[in-house]
Amino acid sequence: MKKIEAIVRPEKLDDVCQALQDAGCPGIMITEIEGHGLQKGIKQKWRGEEFTVDYLPKIKIETIVDDGELDGICDTITNAAFTGEVGDGKIFIYDVQGAIRIRTKQSGMAAIS
Numbered sequence: 001m002k003k004i005e006a007i008v009r010p011e012k013l014d015d016v017c018q019a020l021q022d023a024g025c026p027g028i029m030i031t032e033i034e035g036h037g038l039q040k041g042i043k044q045k046w047r048g049e050e051f052t053v054d055y056l057p058k059i060k061i062e063t064i065v066d067d068g069e070l071d072g073i074c075d076t077i078t079n080a081a082f083t084g085e086v087g088d089g090k091i092f093i094y095d096v097q098g099a100i101r102i103r104t105k106q107s108g109m110a111a112i113s
Contacts, residue, residue, distance in 0.1 A: 001064055001065070001066060001067065001095075001096040001098075001099065001108070001109060001112070002064070002065055002066075002067060002070050002093055002094065002095065002096060003062065003063070003064050003093070003094040003095075003096050004061075004062065004063050004064075004065060004070070004073060004074065004077070004091060004092075004093055005060060005061075005062050005091070005092040005093075005094070006060070006061045006062075006077045006081065006089060006090070006091045006092075007033070007035070007058050007059070007060055007089040007090050007091075007092075008058065008059050008061060008077070008081040008088070008089040009058065009059070009081065009083070009087060009088065009089065010032075010057050010058065010059050012059075012080065012081045012083070012089075013030070013059050013061075015080045015081070016061060016077055016080040016081050017030075017061075018080075019076045019077070019079065019080035020061075020063065020073070020076060020077070020080075022076075023072065023073060023076045025063055025065070025073060025076075026063070026064070026065070026112050026113040027063065027064075027112070028061055028062065028063045029061070029062040029063070030059060030060070030061055030062075031059070031060040031062075032057065032058075032059060032060075033057075033058050033059070033060050034055040034056065034057055034058065035055055035056065035058055036054060036055055036056055037086075037087070037090070039086055039087065040054070042056065056087065058089065061077070064096055064099060064112050065112075066109050066112075070093065074091055074093070077091060078091065099111040099112055
């Protein structure tokens with residue numbers, strides 16, 4: 001099993017969620033976060049004053065998938081979140097040792113889907 005953690009633009013959340021649902025993704029977790037990448041924030045002007053916004057709003061989407069579904073789900077997220085601009089986000093992939101559904105005590109992928 002693999003955990004996919006995708007950091008995407010807030011305005012792409014609906015597109016990514018719909019694409020994951022269409023791809024048969026078993027479930028997702030969503031967290032609103034703030035951060036910056038290589039661009040170190042953005043400069044903006046307000047009432048003639050320039051200021052730097054160091055941390056930009058982002059959305060973290062997490063899901064657990066079977067090893068065989070990894071490439072397809074990553075492609076789905078990449079295609080749905082793509083704008084071609086700086087700040088489109090990143091995808092991180094982690095190994096998952098196991099999972100247990102508390103209610104039924106099922107383990108492994110049976111606990112996920």
